[in-house]
Amino acid sequence: MTNFNNINADRYSIAPMVDVTDSTFRQIARLFTKRAMLYTEMIAADAIVHEKYHLLAYDATELPVTLQLGGNDEKKLAYACKKAQQLGYSAINLNAGCPSDKVACGQFGAILMHDPKKIASLYQAMQESVDIPVSVKTRIGVDDKDSFDFTYELVNTIYNSGCRHIVLHARKAWLNGLSPKENRTIPPLDYERVYTLKNMFKDLNITINGGILTIDEIKTHLTQVDGVMQGRAIIDNIYILASIDKEIFLDKSEIKSxxxxxxxxxxxxxxxxxxxxxxxxxxxxxxxxxxxxxxxxxxxxxxxxxxxxxxxxxxxxxxxxxxxxxx
Ligand SMILES: Cc1cc2nc3c(=O)[nH]c(=O)nc-3n(C[C@H](O)[C@H](O)[C@H](O)COP(=O)(O)O)c2cc1C
Structure with a gap:
C-alpha cells in the first residue's frame, strides 16, 4: 500500500472507471479530497508497448495516483510498469476483474480469474520490474467458480506470489450471458466473504469494493478491512468526496460547501x-x-x-x- 501522511491513501480510493476517471476527472476530484487514492482508467499494456505514452499523462496535483493496467503478457506488463514508475505514478494495479467485452477479447481482465496462477505470474513480473507497490483488482469468483474455496484459492495463489494488496469486488463475474453493466448489479454482493478472507490473511491489505454508497457504510467496512473503493456512488454524487478527508482520514480540514x-x-x-x-x-x-x-x-x-x-x-x-x- 502507498503511505501518504501516515495513513494509507488506499484507506479510501476512487475506482478505476473507463471514460470516467481520466486526468480531468482526477484533477476535479482533488478539489474535493487531497487524501484519497485516485485510480486511472484501465490502460492496456499493449498501448504502452506501442508507445502511446500520452495515455499515461497526468498532472502532479493528482497524486497519489495508481495506474491500472490491463494485459496478459508478463513482458509487456513489466515494460508498462517501468514506464509508469519513471513517470512518477504512486502505485500500479493489475486489472483481473473487469468483464468488459473489449477486455475479454484480449483475454485479460475478469477472464484471468479462470487461471489464478496466471494472475500470480503477471503480478510477479510486474512487481519485479519496479519498486513502487503493485496490487491486483479482482472479484470473488467467475462463472461457475463461485464457492468460498475458489475465492480462497484465488487470493492464496496471488498472496503466495508476494502480493500484499488486493482489491476485491465482492461479487462474481458472469462472463457468458451478462453485459458488463449487468455484471456490476446482478451477481449478489458478499461482503462477509471478503471479511473472512481478511481474517485469514492478516498481513494482506484488502480493499473492499462494490455497491458501497455512504460515509457510514465506508466506516463500517473499515472496521473489517483495510480499504474501501467506491465507483458509481461517486458518479451519482460526487459531493461524497468532500467529506472523505475529514471523516475517513481524520483531517482537521473543514468540509467545503x-x-x-x-x-x-x-x-x-x-x-x-x-x-x-x-x-x-x-x-x-x-x-x-x-x-x-x-x-x-x-x-x-x-x-x-x-x-x-x-x-x-x-x-x-x-x-x-x-x-x-x-x-
Ligand atoms: C463506467 C465504469 C467503468 C469501469 N471501468 C473499469 C476499469 O477500467 N477497470 C476496472 O478494474 N474496473 C472498472 N469498472 C468497475 C469499477 O472499478 C468497480 O469495480 C465497480 O463499478 C464496482 O464498484 P461500485 O459498486 O462502487 O461502482 C468500471 C465501472 C464503471 C461503472
Missing part, C-alpha cells in the same frame, strides 16, 4: 483547462454536484443544454447554478 467547490472548479477550468479541454469534457464530471438538492435537475439540464455551445467556457457552471437557485 458545494458552492465553494463549484467556484473552485470554475477557476480550475478557466486557469488550467480553457483552450485545451472542451468545457463539456470537464463539466460532465460535475453533473451530480447538487444531487439530492432542491432543483438539482435544473443544474444538470442547464449544463447538458449549454455546455456544447460554441464559445462555452467555465462560466456555464456558474450560469447553471444561477438557473438552479433562481427557479
Amino acid at each position: 458545494r458552492e465553494q467547490l463549484l467556484y473552485e472548479a470554475y477557476e480550475l477550468y478557466q486557469n488550467k483547462f480553457k483552450g485545451k479541454v472542451a468545457i463539456h469534457h470537464f463539466a460532465r464530471h460535475l453533473f451530480s454536484l447538487f444531487a439530492m438538492q432542491k432543483n438539482s435537475k435544473i443544474f444538470r439540464r442547464y449544463l447538458s443544454n449549454h455546455m456544447h455551445e460554441l464559445g462555452a467556457d467555465g462560466s456555464v457552471l456558474l450560469d447553471a447554478y444561477k438557473a438552479m437557485i433562481n427557479t
Whole structure:
C-alpha cells in the first residue's frame, strides 16, 4: 500500500472507471479530497508497448495516483510498469476483474480469474520490474467458480506470489450471458466473504469494493478491512468526496460547501483547462454536484443544454447554478 501522511491513501480510493476517471476527472476530484487514492482508467499494456505514452499523462496535483493496467503478457506488463514508475505514478494495479467485452477479447481482465496462477505470474513480473507497490483488482469468483474455496484459492495463489494488496469486488463475474453493466448489479454482493478472507490473511491489505454508497457504510467496512473503493456512488454524487478527508482520514480540514467547490472548479477550468479541454469534457464530471438538492435537475439540464455551445467556457457552471437557485 502507498503511505501518504501516515495513513494509507488506499484507506479510501476512487475506482478505476473507463471514460470516467481520466486526468480531468482526477484533477476535479482533488478539489474535493487531497487524501484519497485516485485510480486511472484501465490502460492496456499493449498501448504502452506501442508507445502511446500520452495515455499515461497526468498532472502532479493528482497524486497519489495508481495506474491500472490491463494485459496478459508478463513482458509487456513489466515494460508498462517501468514506464509508469519513471513517470512518477504512486502505485500500479493489475486489472483481473473487469468483464468488459473489449477486455475479454484480449483475454485479460475478469477472464484471468479462470487461471489464478496466471494472475500470480503477471503480478510477479510486474512487481519485479519496479519498486513502487503493485496490487491486483479482482472479484470473488467467475462463472461457475463461485464457492468460498475458489475465492480462497484465488487470493492464496496471488498472496503466495508476494502480493500484499488486493482489491476485491465482492461479487462474481458472469462472463457468458451478462453485459458488463449487468455484471456490476446482478451477481449478489458478499461482503462477509471478503471479511473472512481478511481474517485469514492478516498481513494482506484488502480493499473492499462494490455497491458501497455512504460515509457510514465506508466506516463500517473499515472496521473489517483495510480499504474501501467506491465507483458509481461517486458518479451519482460526487459531493461524497468532500467529506472523505475529514471523516475517513481524520483531517482537521473543514468540509467545503458545494458552492465553494463549484467556484473552485470554475477557476480550475478557466486557469488550467480553457483552450485545451472542451468545457463539456470537464463539466460532465460535475453533473451530480447538487444531487439530492432542491432543483438539482435544473443544474444538470442547464449544463447538458449549454455546455456544447460554441464559445462555452467555465462560466456555464456558474450560469447553471444561477438557473438552479433562481427557479
Ligand atoms: C463506467 C465504469 C467503468 C469501469 N471501468 C473499469 C476499469 O477500467 N477497470 C476496472 O478494474 N474496473 C472498472 N469498472 C468497475 C469499477 O472499478 C468497480 O469495480 C465497480 O463499478 C464496482 O464498484 P461500485 O459498486 O462502487 O461502482 C468500471 C465501472 C464503471 C461503472
